Every structure is written in C-alpha cells, then in structure tokens.
Amino acid sequence: MNIEKVITEKQKRAARYAKAMGHPVRMYVLELLSSQSCCYSGDLTEELPIAKSTLSQHLKELKEAGLIQGEIEAPKIKYCLNRENWKEAQFLFKQFLRI
Amino acid sequence: MNIEKVITEKQKRAARYAKAMGHPVRMYVLELLSSQSCCYSGDLTEELPIAKSTLSQHLKELKEAGLIQGEIEAPKIKYCLNRENWKEAQFLFKQFLRI
DNA sequence: ACCTTTGTTCGTAATTTTACGAACAAAATG
C-alpha cells in the first residue's frame, strides 16, 4: 500500500496545480493572465492591497508550480502564463471534472 | 484598494475549491467519487497508506469545502460528491480555464 | 556617478496544514 502505487502521477500533478490555484490572490493573477496574455507585476502591486514582497512570494509559487513565467523587460518583469503547463492543467482538470 | 473590491467572489470560491483539491489524497478521493458515485471511508483506509485519523481529516476538509457529503449507513459512512457544489466547481473551473 | 524604479530576498511572526497514535463514541453483532 505504497503511496506511489495508489495515487497516480496525474493526480499528483493535478493536486500540485490545484494547490497553486488555491489562494484568492493567485487565482486573481491566473485569471488575469488567462484573459490578457501578460502583465507586469507592478500593475498587480497597484491593484492588489498586499505588500510587494507578498505578491512576489505568490508569483514565485505560481512560477514554481509551472503555471506562469516571467520575462525580464528591464526594469520591469513581464509575466505570462506558461502555455505548455497551462494546457496540461486544462487537460487534467477537464478530465478530473469531466467537463 | 480593498481586497474585497479587487478579488471577486467567484475567484474566492474557485480558490476555495482549488485549495480543497490541492492535496494528492483529496484529489484521489474526489476522482474516485466522480467516477463511482459513492464510497465508504473504510475502503479508502484500506487503499490509502495513511492513518485513519489523517484520512478523516482530509474528508472533513472536503466536506467543509462543500465538495463531498457523508451519509450515515451504520456502522459505516457513505461518501458522495456534493452534486450542487461539484457543479459549481465545474462551472467555475470551466470559466477559469476556458475549457 | 547618483538617484529612481522595480522586484527579490531576508528576517520574523502568526497561522494553517499535515500527520500520527491514543482515546473516545456510536452502533451493529454475537
């Protein structure tokens, strides 16, 4: 009854993405990026009532989960969805939710 | 820049569901329930290599997020998806992921 | 060169999550 044998890789990947989506601020960022292709974190700092260090942490989590990526456009950083992983997330949730 | 004004209720609901889905064990349970309409937590205890108290905690979280519900069928408890909220989750993720 | 802008990292703190075993509760079964 090894955990590796019971829970599939797909389930783990889906859970990983879900976890990253599991905070209102991160959900906000993802939804923004899925609607407008990219944004600067400065915009987010202005819009969201959280410290920039906190936002930075949330963006880092989204990056580590593979859902977004940042591109330096000095002195700013342009964030976009990571299209490949976004597609995977779409696929996994589609299957999972049967939609 | 009130948090309530920036982040929508939908985003908060979606994040709440995502958070509940954000653990492999809970993902496993949800996927099982979406595939077979119901199960007994005893079955889960046998399948999953975790303490029954831990499983109970995960089921409680899924219940509190509104994704599942338990029905007493003494001495067991039968778990099913909460169809209404599951539909809402489907809807929210469908919108969010654009699928 | 200096200053401003932009964003990360660090240090810290409070809270939440995850996990376990032991104890407990409820109810069926012998």
Add this chain to the structure above:
DNA sequence: CATTTTGTTCGTAAAATTACGAACAAAGGT
C-alpha cells in the same frame, strides 16, 4: 450485555503557508 467495527476527536509535533517591512540588487534615467 460484551465485543467488534467504524470513524471522529484530541493531543501533539513538524513543516508549510501567509504576511509584513527592511534591506538589498539590478538596471534605467538624469
């Protein structure tokens, strides 16, 4: 009525999450 089955709750501990401000780093503008 004692025992077994089933699952929750409690106590505890370790780790992760969330949040902030201060300090720092990088690079563009003056």
